[in-house]
Amino acid sequence: MIGYLTQNYPLIHTFAPRSPVRRTRQESLTRNRVIKMAPKLSDFIQPEEIIAAKGSLDRPISGLVMDSRRVAPGNLFFALPGLRADGGYYIDEAINRGAVAIVTQKLPLTAPAKVTFIQVADPRAMLARVAQRYYKFPDREMNVIGVTGTNGKTTVTHLLQHLLNGEQRVGLLGTISYDLGARTVPSFRTTPESLDIYGLLAQMRDHGCRQAVMEVSSHGIDQQRVLGLQFGAAVFTNLTRDHLDYHKDLETYFAVKMRLFTGATGSRPKLAVVNIDDPYGERLTAAIPDGVMTVTYGENPRALVRAEAVTLGFKDTTFRLVWPQGEMLVNSPLIGRYNVSNLLAAVATAWGLGRDPAAFLARLRSFKGVPGRMERIEAGQAFNVLVDYAHTDDALRNALGMLRAITPGRLLVVFGCGGNRDRSKRPLMTKAVQEFADFTFATADNPRSESLAQIFADMQTGVTAPEKITWIEDRRRAISLALDVAKPGDCLLIAGKGHETYQEFVDTVVPFDDRHVVRELIGIKALKSE
Numbered sequence: 001m002i003g004y005l006t007q008n009y010p011l012i013h014t015f016a017p018r019s020p021v022r023r024t025r026q027e028s029l030t031r032n033r034v035i036k037m038a039p040k041l042s043d044f045i046q047p048e049e050i051i052a053a054k055g056s057l058d059r060p061i062s063g064l065v066m067d068s069r070r071v072a073p074g075n076l077f078f079a080l081p082g083l084r085a086d087g088g089y090y091i092d093e094a095i096n097r098g099a100v101a102i103v104t105q106k107l108p109l110t111a112p113a114k115v116t117f118i119q120v121a122d123p124r125a126m127l128a129r130v131a132q133r134y135y136k137f138p139d140r141e142m143n144v145i146g147v148t149g150t151n152g153k154t155t156v157t158h159l160l161q162h163l164l165n166g167e168q169r170v171g172l173l174g175t176i177s178y179d180l181g182a183r184t185v186p187s188f189r190t191t192p193e194s195l196d197i198y199g200l201l202a203q204m205r206d207h208g209c210r211q212a213v214m215e216v217s218s219h220g221i222d223q224q225r226v227l228g229l230q231f232g233a234a235v236f237t238n239l240t241r242d243h244l245d246y247h248k249d250l251e252t253y254f255a256v257k258m259r260l261f262t263g264a265t266g267s268r269p270k271l272a273v274v275n276i277d278d279p280y281g282e283r284l285t286a287a288i289p290d291g292v293m294t295v296t297y298g299e300n301p302r303a304l305v306r307a308e309a310v311t312l313g314f315k316d317t318t319f320r321l322v323w324p325q326g327e328m329l330v331n332s333p334l335i336g337r338y339n340v341s342n343l344l345a346a347v348a349t350a351w352g353l354g355r356d357p358a359a360f361l362a363r364l365r366s367f368k369g370v371p372g373r374m375e376r377i378e379a380g381q382a383f384n385v386l387v388d389y390a391h392t393d394d395a396l397r398n399a400l401g402m403l404r405a406i407t408p409g410r411l412l413v414v415f416g417c418g419g420n421r422d423r424s425k426r427p428l429m430t431k432a433v434q435e436f437a438d439f440t441f442a443t444a445d446n447p448r449s450e451s452l453a454q455i456f457a458d459m460q461t462g463v464t465a466p467e468k469i470t471w472i473e474d475r476r477r478a479i480s481l482a483l484d485v486a487k488p489g490d491c492l493l494i495a496g497k498g499h500e501t502y503q504e505f506v507d508t509v510v511p512f513d514d515r516h517v518v519r520e521l522i523g524i525k526a527l528k529s530e
C-alpha cells in the first residue's frame with residue numbers, strides 16, 4: 001500500500017524535471033550559473049560528523065534519497081540499516097541508477113572513482129541532519145506543533161489547524177493527508193521519514209504557512225524521523241496499549257514518547273501541553289526539563305485548562321471551559337468524553353501559544369470532526385450507523401461505552417484487527433467489544449501479509465461470550481449482515497478503518513471504504529424491499 005501510494009506521489013526530495021522551454025541568453029547564463037552553484041556534499045556534511053570518506057566532499061549533488069528504487073542521476077543515497085533489509089545491500093543498485101555519493105555505516109574496500117562514500121555511525125541520524133540543512137531549516141521559520149499519544153493525534157491536529165487557520169494557512173502532516181499550503185495530498189505515513197518531513201515543511205514555508213501541526217508517532221520518534229526538528233509546542237494526548245510488536249512493553253513505548261518533550265530528539269519544545277487525566281501524562285509532567293513551559297489539561301481540577309460540568313449527547317457535547325484568565329460554555333458537535341479531552345488539548349495548546357480561548361468559541365462549534373472519526377452515515381436507514389477509527393482496546397471501550405450510554409436499542413459492532421501489527425492487543429479488543437456490544441460481527445481489517453486464520457485465532461483467545469460474536473472473513477459481508485440485523489433504535493459501529501479507502505492483503509490492495517460500502521448496501525437493501 002505504502003509503495004503503491006508513494007509511486008503515485010510526486011518526488012519531493014529530488015529536483016522535478018523541467019519542461020523544455022526556449023531560453024534567452026541571459027536566462028541561459030543564469031541557468032549555467034545555477035548549475036555551477038549546484039549544492040555540494042560539503043554544504044550539508046561537516047568533516048567532524050563523519051568517520052571516514054572515500055572520494056571528494058566537493059561533489060555536487062542533485063537531491064537526497066533513501067530508497068534505491070527512487071534514485072535519480074546525481075543523487076546522494078543514504079544506505080539505512082533497517083528492520084527487514086540493510087540499505088547497504090542496495091548501494092550497487094543506487095549507483096547503477098546514477099547516485100554519485102553514498103552515506104553508509106561501512107566503507108567498501110574498493111569504490112568507483114565517480115562515487116563518494118561517506119562513513120557515519122548512524123545514517124538515519126545523518127539523513128535527518130542533512131535533510132534539515134538541504135531544505136534550509138523550514139522548522140525554524142515556522143511554529144511547528146507536534147502531537148503525540150496513542151489516540152487522538154489526528155483529531156487534535158485537525159482541530160488545532162481549524163482553530164489557528166486565519167490569514168495565513170496552517171500546514172498539516174498526519175494520518176489522513178498532508179496540507180502543504182498550496183495543495184493537500186493523501187498521506188503515506190502518519191509521521192513521514194525525516195527527508196520527507198523537511199521537504200514537506202519547506203513546501204509549506206514556501207507557500208506562506210507560518211505554522212504547521214503534525215502527528216508524531218512513536219515509530220517516527222524512534223526512527224529519528226523528527227531528529228533535530230524544532231517544535232514550538234509538543235502535545236501529549238494519552239498512552240494506552242498499542243504497537244507492542246515494535247516497542248515490546250508499555251514502559252519502553254512511554255519512554256519513546258517522552259523523548260519528544262525532554263530534548264532527546266535533539267531539540268526541546270518551547271511549550272509542553274500534557275493531559276493529566278492520563279497517569280502517564282502525570283508522570284510526563286515530572287520529566288519535563290526546566291525552561292520548557294508546561295500547560296496541563298483535563299477534567300482533573302489541577303489542570304490549568306480544564307473542562308467542568310460535561311454533558312454528553314448523541315448529537316453534541318457541552319462543557320464549561322476554564323483557563324487561568326477566564327471561562328466560557330463550549331458546545332461542540334464532537335461526541336464522546338474523549339473528544340472533550342481532544343478539544344481541551346487544542347485549546348490548551350493555543351492558549352499556551354498566547355491565544356485567547358474566548359476568540360475560538362465559534363470555531364470550536366464549527367469544527368465538524370475528522371473523516372472516519374465517529375462519522376455518522378445517513379442513508380435513509382431507521383437506525384444509527386457510525387464509522388470510527390478505533391483500533392485499540394482502549395479506543396473501542398471509549399467509543400462503545402459512549403454509544404452504549406446514548407443508544408436506546410441494541411449496540412452492534414463490526415470490527416477486526418490489522419495484520420503485521422501488535423498481536424497482543426487482539427484478544428483485548430475482543431474483550432472490549434464483548435463488554436459493551438449486544439452483538440459483534442468479527443471480520444477482516446487489513447490482514448496485510450498475515451493469514452486471517454491466524455489473526456482470528458489471536459482475537460478468539462479473548463472470547464468470553466461466544467454466542468455474542470459471529471466470525472465472517474469478508475468485511476463487506478459482515479457489514480451487510482449487521483445492517484440486516486439492525487432495527488430502529490439500534491446503533492451499529494463499524495470500527496477500525498475509519499477514513500481508509502482500501503484494504504491491504506498479502507499481495508493486493510483493494511479499494512474498500514466502510515462509508516461507501518454502508519451507503520451502497522443500504523441502497524441495495526432498500527431497492528430489494530420495495
Ligand SMILES: CC(=O)N[C@H]1[C@@H](OP(=O)(O)OP(=O)(O)OC[C@H]2O[C@@H](n3ccc(=O)[nH]c3=O)[C@H](O)[C@@H]2O)O[C@H](CO)[C@@H](O)[C@@H]1O[C@H](C)C(=O)N[C@@H](C)C(=O)N[C@H](CCC(=O)O)C(=O)O
Nearest residue numbers: 066067068080082083084085086087090189190191217219
Ligand atoms: C516498522 C517500521 O516502522 N518500519 C520502517 C523501517 O523499515 P525497515 O527498517 O524494515 O526498512 P527496510 O525495509 O528493512 O529497509 C531498509 C532500508 O533499505 C531501503 N531499501 C529497501 C528496499 C530496496 O529495494 N531499496 C532500498 O533502498 C529502504 O528504503 C530503507 O531505507 O524504516 C523504513 C524506512 O527506512 C520505513 O519505511 C518503515 O516503515 C514501514 C513501511 C511501516 O509500515 N511503518 C509503520 C508501522 C509506521 O511507521 N507507522 C507509524 C504510525 C503508527 C501509529 O499509528 O501510531 C507512522 O508514523 O506512519
Ligand SMILES: Nc1ncnc2c1ncn2[C@@H]1O[C@H](COP(=O)(O)OP(=O)(O)OP(=O)(O)O)[C@@H](O)[C@H]1O
Nearest residue numbers: 150151152153154155175338373388389390395399
Ligand atoms: N483522546 C482520545 N482518547 C482515547 N481514544 C480516542 C481519543 N481520540 C480519539 N480516540 C479514538 O481513537 C480513534 C483514532 O483517533 P485519532 O485518529 O484521532 O487518533 P490517532 O492518535 O491519530 O491514531 P493513529 O495512531 O492511528 O494515527 C478514534 O476513532 C476514536 O475511536
Ligand SMILES: N[C@H](CCC[C@H](N)C(=O)O)C(=O)O
Nearest residue numbers: 391417418421445446496497
Ligand atoms: N496507524 C495505525 C493504523 C491501524 C489501522 C487499522 N486499520 C490497521 O490496519 O491495523 C497502525 O499503523 O497501527
Ligand SMILES: [Mg+2]
Nearest residue numbers: 153154175215
Ligand atoms: Mg493519526
